[in-house]
Amino acid sequence: MSEIEELEKRIRAIEERNQRVERDKAWETSLMRRVLVAGLTYGIVVLFFFIIRTEQPLLNALVPTLGFLLSTLTLDAMKKAWLRRNNA
Numbered sequence: 756m757s758e759i760e761e762l763e764k765r766i767r768a769i770e771e772r773n774q775r776v777e778r779d780k781a782w783e784t785s786l787m788r789r790v791l792v793a794g795l796t797y798g799i800v801v802l803f804f805f806i807i808r809t810e811q812p813l814l815n816a817l818v819p820t821l822g823f824l825l826s827t828l829t830l831d832a833m834k835k836a837w838l839r840r841n842n843a
Contacts, residue, residue, distance in 0.1 A: 789827050796820050 756764075782788055797820040804812030 784831070789824065793820050793824050796823050 797816050800816040800819050801812050804815055809815055
């Protein structure tokens with residue numbers, strides 16, 4: 756294999772890796788992921804609250820779920836502020 760062919764192969768591999776990384780980042784920041792994790796969090800907490808016989812488990816399970824959602828929303832804003840401050 757010639758040097759040019761080897762370089763082309765390496766470039767293709769880098770481009771494929773970059774596409775995978777971009778898709779993973781898109782998933783990590785997607786609304787769908789947040790909704791799924793919030794739904795799973797709510798379901799697990801409701802189940803736990805039913806097991807330990809907490810009063811109003813459906814209502815009380817909203818607290819950790821909303822906490823998760825708020826943390827995901829504020830983390831992005833805090834990250835952007837931190838990046839602006841440290842890259843300036």
